[in-house]
Amino acid sequence: MLSLRAGLFAGFSLLLALAAGCAADPSADDEDADMEEEAGQTEDPLSVPAATGPLRFADACRPGTKVTIAAVGDVLLHSPLQRQAYTSPEGFSSLWKGVQPLFARADLSYANLEGPCADGHTASGTARDPGRVFDGAVYSSYPQFNYHPSLIGALKDAGFDVVSTANNHALDRRGRGADRTIENLVSAGMPFTGTRSTADLEAPWHAMTEANGVKIAWLACTYSTNGIPDPKKQVLDCYKDRSTVLSTITALKDDPGVDAVVVTPHWGVEYAHSPSAPEKKLARDMLDAGATAVLGGHPHVVQPWEKYTTTDGREGFVLYSLGNFVSGQNGLARRSALVLYLGLTKGADGKVTVNGVRHAPIQMSPTPWTATYARGESLALTTRILGEWNRIGPDEDLVTNPECQ
Numbered sequence: 288m289l290s291l292r293a294g295l296f297a298g299f300s301l302l303l304a305l306a307a308g309c310a311a312d313p314s315a316d317d318e319d320a321d322m323e324e325e326a327g328q329t330e331d332p333l334s335v336p337a338a339t340g341p342l343r344f345a346d347a348c349r350p351g352t353k354v355t356i357a358a359v360g361d362v363l364l365h366s367p368l369q370r371q372a373y374t375s376p377e378g379f380s381s382l383w384k385g386v387q388p389l390f391a392r393a394d395l396s397y398a399n400l401e402g403p404c405a406d407g408h409t410a411s412g413t414a415r416d417p418g419r420v421f422d423g424a425v426y427s428s429y430p431q432f433n434y435h436p437s438l439i440g441a442l443k444d445a446g447f448d449v450v451s452t453a454n455n456h457a458l459d460r461r462g463r464g465a466d467r468t469i470e471n472l473v474s475a476g477m478p479f480t481g482t483r484s485t486a487d488l489e490a491p492w493h494a495m496t497e498a499n500g501v502k503i504a505w506l507a508c509t510y511s512t513n514g515i516p517d518p519k520k521q522v523l524d525c526y527k528d529r530s531t532v533l534s535t536i537t538a539l540k541d542d543p544g545v546d547a548v549v550v551t552p553h554w555g556v557e558y559a560h561s562p563s564a565p566e567k568k569l570a571r572d573m574l575d576a577g578a579t580a581v582l583g584g585h586p587h588v589v590q591p592w593e594k595y596t597t598t599d600g601r602e603g604f605v606l607y608s609l610g611n612f613v614s615g616q617n618g619l620a621r622r623s624a625l626v627l628y629l630g631l632t633k634g635a636d637g638k639v640t641v642n643g644v645r646h647a648p649i650q651m652s653p654t655p656w657t658a659t660y661a662r663g664e665s666l667a668l669t670t671r672i673l674g675e676w677n678r679i680g681p682d683e684d685l686v687t688n689p690e691c692q
């Protein structure tokens with residue numbers, strides 16, 4: 288029923304988009320049309336779950352060393368965003384400068400890098416690199432993305448400390464593009480998780496970060512690579528490699544050099560505001576295996592969060608979907624997301640627990656494309672899903688456990 292309705296909307300809005308594209312913007316290309324294809328669905332308030340109350344944690348006020356993580360969803364750069372980044376004096380930061388202070392106040396920041404950064408690679412092979420130019424061949428948009436590798440340095444400059452590379456666009460430039468992306472991540476000094484290079488197929492799937500002396504392991508996986516084969520096993524699959532995912536989490540939890548494990552699965556039903564049963568089951572299995580938190584993505588819209596008491600009595604945290612961070616997708620729900628703040632405390636016993644979570648609602652606006660702290664309907668939508676109590680203002684002091692102050 289839902290997919291039929293979505294299909295009708297998609298077909299209708301594609302016609303509209305094609306017509307509008309021809310009339311309004313002679314440079315509009317197939318990527319723009321495909322981006323527009325996803326417009327047109329109106330938000331049914333009944334399909335958007337509402338938070339039932341504050342989300343607080345039993346260990347909120349436990350003394351110890353605190354670390355606060357800022358996490359955002361997909362860096363998914365449709366053609367207008369790439370064109371802006373390649374021509375603006377501010378480059379990629381023009382897309383997120385409006386929310387950069389929201390990362391600066393956290394100890395660590397995470398994003399999902401949705402697509403390769405593989406200079407000189409087209410979907411079918413290699414080609415002369417055009418430089419910072421959207422040519423639709425080396426640097427391209429939907430359905431197969433590729434970004435100029437200067438994106439990685441721009442994310443680092445914005446304060447990001449770790450990215451996920453396991454997502455359905457990981458192989459948009461095939462295995463060689465994944466290799467080239469990893470070379471660029473390594474040379475930029477950006478930790479990444481969820482993919483590995485054919486030059487080192489024994490490399491660990493996880494990344495490590497350290498803040499305030501607390502060592503956090505990050506593990507990403509994806510539900511799919513959009514049907515593109517992965518013959519060398521370069522991308523960690525959340526479901527086909529489920530046993531590897533869970534055993535890796537447990538090994539990291541048991542590693543004396545790791546204080547906490549954060550898992551970032553790329554999963555779920557696109558444009559659905561509620562997690563499906565397989566995600567719920569896998570999230571709980573990940574937490575039971577030893578993860579402290581599970582931060583999901585891919586549906587392009589925000590999904591709820593919850594805490595879950597594990598079989599060994601820990602309070603774990605799941606946010607099923609962070610939504611888009613920066614993308615060209617249309618519609619209120621796809622332009623509304625959040626910066627998630629996850630507060631952790633490492634006690635004198637060495638154990639790390641969640642002390643609280645907050646959300647800073649953000650929205651993406653076009654021309655110039657930029658993310659800002661959300662307003663109006665966008666603010667209301669994210670607040671409906673995650674609740675008023677846990678919301679944090681743009682200029683408020685970052686405290687993840689205000690009940691302890």
Ligand SMILES: [Zn+2]
Pocket residue numbers: 401454455456553584585
């Ligand atoms: Zn995705």
